[in-house]
Amino acid sequence: MEPQEINVGIDTSSKQLDIYVRPTGQFFSVTNNKEGIKDAIKQLQPLKPQKVLIESTGRLELEFVCAAHKAGLPIVVCNPAQVRNFAKSAGRLAKTDKLDAIDIAHFGEAMKPRLSSIKPEKLRNISDLLTVRNQCLEMSTMQKNRLKRMPKSVHRPIQAILKAIKKELEGVDKQLDKLVNSVAEWRQKRDPLLSAKGVGNVLAYTLMSKLPELGKLNRKEIAALVGIAPMNRDSGSFQGKRYIRGGRHRVRTVLFVSMMSAIQCHPKLKPMYERLVAAGKPKKVALIACMRKQLTILNTMVKNNTYWDEKMA
Numbered sequence: 627m628e629p630q631e632i633n634v635g636i637d638t639s640s641k642q643l644d645i646y647v648r649p650t651g652q653f654f655s656v657t658n659n660k661e662g663i664k665d666a667i668k669q670l671q672p673l674k675p676q677k678v679l680i681e682s683t684g685r686l687e688l689e690f691v692c693a694a695h696k697a698g699l700p701i702v703v704c705n706p707a708q709v710r711n712f713a714k715s716a717g718r719l720a721k722t723d724k725l726d727a728i729d730i731a732h733f734g735e736a737m738k739p740r741l742s743s744i745k746p747e748k749l750r751n752i753s754d755l756l757t758v759r760n761q762c763l764e765m766s767t768m769q770k771n772r773l774k775r776m777p778k779s780v781h782r783p784i785q786a787i788l789k790a791i792k793k794e795l796e797g798v799d800k801q802l803d804k805l806v807n808s809v810a811e812w813r814q815k816r817d818p819l820l821s822a823k824g825v826g827n828v829l830a831y832t833l834m835s836k837l838p839e840l841g842k843l844n845r846k847e848i849a850a851l852v853g854i855a856p857m858n859r860d861s862g863s864f865q866g867k868r869y870i871r872g873g874r875h876r877v878r879t880v881l882f883v884s885m886m887s888a889i890q891c892h893p894k895l896k897p898m899y900e901r902l903v904a905a906g907k908p909k910k911v912a913l914i915a916c917m918r919k920q921l922t923i924l925n926t927m928v929k930n931n932t933y934w935d936e937k938m939a
Contacts, residue, residue, distance in 0.1 A: 632675040635731030637723045638687045644723040647673060648731035653724060663690050667697045675699065677741070679734040681706045681726075695744040702734060703742040709733045743838070749812075752805055753835040759798045759828065760876075766791045802831055818927050821934040824888030824895065824920065832880045833924065841928030848925045852877050854918045881917045889916060893936055894923075 630649060637644040644655045645666060654669065656662035670678060678694055679702045680687045687703065694701045713729040733739075745753065766788060773784050806812045812834060819830040833840055839851060849855040853873015889899040895916045902912035927934070 631735065632673050633731045633734035634670060634673070634675045634678045635727040635729065635734065636678065636680040636687075636690070637726040637730065638680060638683050638690070639723070640686055643690060644727045645670075646724065646727035646731050647675070648728070648735055653727070655723075658686065658690070660689070660693075663693050666690070667694060667699065670694075670699060671697060677702050677734045677739075679704050679730045679739070681709060681730060691742075691744065700741050701744070702739050704730060704733065704739065708737075712737065745835070745838075748805055748809060749835055752802060752831055755798050755802050755805070756828070756832055756835060756876075759795060759802075762791050762795050762798070766795075799827065802827065806831065806834075814931070815928065818931065818933050819924060822920075822924060822927060823934060823936075824884055824892050825924070826884065829880050829884045832877055836874055836877050840925055843925070845922040845925060849918050849921060852881070852921060854878060854881070854914055854921065878917075881921065882913070885913055885917050885920065888920065889913065895920060 632650070633648045635646045635648065639658065641658055642655050643658050643662065643666060644653070646653050647670075650673075654666075656666045678699045680690060682703050682705060691701055691703060709726075709730055712733045713725075716729075716732065718725065718729055769784050769788050769791070773781060773788075776784065806816055815834055816830050819825050819833060820827070837848075837852065839848065843851065846855065851873060853871060853875070885895070888895050890896065898919060899912050899916050902915055903909055907915075926932075
């Protein structure tokens with residue numbers, strides 16, 4: 627008989643980790659801190675699991691993921707929406723911490739997702755700094771909107787907040803530059819990206835930290851991964867409208883913002899945008915098409931380790 631394939635499902639919360647081992651049925655919970663994580667790893671290592679699966683929650687799973695990777699466990703960070711849809715397709719409508727852990731383990735056994743590659747510490751720092759930078763920009767936008775609506779009597783404290791946010795953004799940008807400059811491999815990847823028209827530091831750093839697959843996939847795969855590839859909705863003779871969906875939300879957002887500027891002056895994307903709008907395409911559809919074109923260009927540049935060439939683009 628073939629040895630049983632062990633898949634471990636872990637449901638995460640701020641206080642504890644609920645752990646289910648499939649197919650043995652073992653279930654236990656530990657606190658979501660260093661001591662609890664150490665205990666969980668100690669119990670899981672003798673089982674020699676095929677996969678240890680945990681849902682992506684933003685930050686709550688990060689400490690366990692890093693510790694499990696150091697301990698040599700085969701870790702998989704799952705998309706919560708995919709796991710939930712899988713559970714529903716299997717007839718599971720109820721939802722508790724234990725049931726979630728069971729569904730995650732079942733998902734790993736049935737779908738066999740690829741192991742997650744753990745980011746180096748400095749790359750995680752870049753990702754965290756970009757998150758802080760985006761939050762600062764959101765707060766800045768909120769305060770600017772208040773400045774337009776509020777009476778002049780309260781403008782002074784709002785302007786003070788905007789000044790403080792601007793200072794923090796400058797500090798974050800300096801830290802980002804320092805981190806990237808400290809690793810030759812990242813500099814070699816960043817510099818070609820920055821040579822492209824319409825690409826600034828934020829887009830380059832976002833692609834490096836949030837889209838490590840850039841340059842490793844073909845144009846259709848990379849567009850689908852980011853979520854800017856039109857998805858078919860056809861059945862029989864019916865041809866539905868194409869929509870984009872899913873993908874890397876943060877990458878797509880930064881691409882969208884950069885494209886709003888690029889369509890004003892980009893030597894390749896501005897004519898493309900104007901041509902699509904003149905042909906009757908909605909402006910947002912034309913914008914997404916330009917984002918897909920930009921991503922294709924950057925993907926090719928990284929794959930071939932080449933700098934921007936207007937004729938090639």
